[in-house]
Amino acid sequence: MMTSTGRGRGRGRGLLATQSLSKPGGGGDAALKSTTNVNNTEDDQSASCMNDLEQLIETLTLEPEEEDIAKIQTMADTVKTSSDLKELANIIYNRCIKDREFGKTGACLCDRLANMEVEGSKFRNIMLSLVQIDYKDKDSLRTKSPGRFLGFVTFLCQVFGNMRTAKGEPFNVLSGPIYDCIYTIFDDDNSSDDDYECLLLQIQSIGKELEAFDESKMSELMEKVRTKIIKDGRSARARCSLLELLESYSKGWKTLPNEITRYYCDTMAEIFTDAIC
Template sequence: GTKDASARVLKRKLSGRAKRKAGADPSSVDLEKVANIIVDQSLKDCVFSKEAGRICYTIIQAESKQVGQSIFRRSLLNRLQQEYKDREELRARSPQAWICYVTFICNIFDYLRVNNMPMMALVNPVYECLFRLAQPDSLKKEEEVDCLVLQLHRIGEQLEKMNSQPMDELFSLLRDGFLLEEGLSSLSQLLLLEIIEFRAADWKMTDAAQKYYYSEVTD
């Protein structure tokens, strides 16, 4: 009846819209605006920030097929740099947006490649974000410790390959925090110990560690 008719009309409209989009010139898309929308959404939504790297990688791959085009990549990196400069204000204004930003920049580092290598331009900003999460005031916040450990699981090994000295310094801070810092929750202590052991085992999780840490977390 009416429902079926409405569904058919909606389907026709969507189909027409898809055809018009398919026929449009890809170069007419405002890629700077797209980059800003992706960053804005990533700062609001931590689930999206974990997937955004893949989306950006796909757009950059498509863009690179148009000779001399790097509008999206340039706009994305400019925006990341701008947010990076204001990171303390971002953290003070919205701890959630700060965690989303760290997740996003680490995700971009994980996905974006130049000559099959991570982007050197992102190494220092990523390290600085991780160092910020390793400061005493951050270690007292479970969300920030959780974010730090997740990022190190994801990109720690490739980040260390790009520049190992800051990783040694970062883990020195984490060990000090674990041993000396008062006011850490038991979950934060567990997460820190787990990541310290994970790196000590060459960025691999041993079966014994998996059983110990993840049975502790679920208990």
């Protein structure tokens, strides 16, 4: 359970107490008690709301029903403070980072909440700020926690593919960081099979949009893919992922025919079987 930010601090309590005690008539203690009770009630309601939201988000499936998303939206509309809005963003972000299969669901949920604004704080900006923090620390993140790094890369790609600006456009500013993260993996001789499989899934998902934004970078990336397949002595599993990625690129990022998809799935299954044996 994440530590709640901004809860239980008795917002404005000290000022109200001072003003009440300074009034003539000896009613300061009663006023202080009344103010404290009101603030405690507000804090309890805020804590209960955030706990309920966290539980809903933690139990959200990878393919949620519309009613589940709508319920989260309705509850999120009751958030009254910027600190609670930041906590909501953190809850969603951390679920995505620790479970990269949840990345797309989380990004779609963020898109639905993007226009929320509380006390001058916008949900969209808060979420992008969280992404920026991990991006700046990506090298350290990759070293200390490879799984979290892949969760971050997945979420970054899914935000680019599913979250939109106020004008309904993709966050093209994210394309540079996405390419940087991709090259971080490609240029590292110690990259794992899991790294390449993650790249396959994410680039397949957003390849069309990435290429449309910068064709030259995509062409450069595909040259790296070819080199990895032919020269760099990658494992069979890594080469299988890279070959499927190259094929998706050659098909214009259209969904591959069932027989081709089945071929790669069967080949990967054989690779896993051989590895176990």
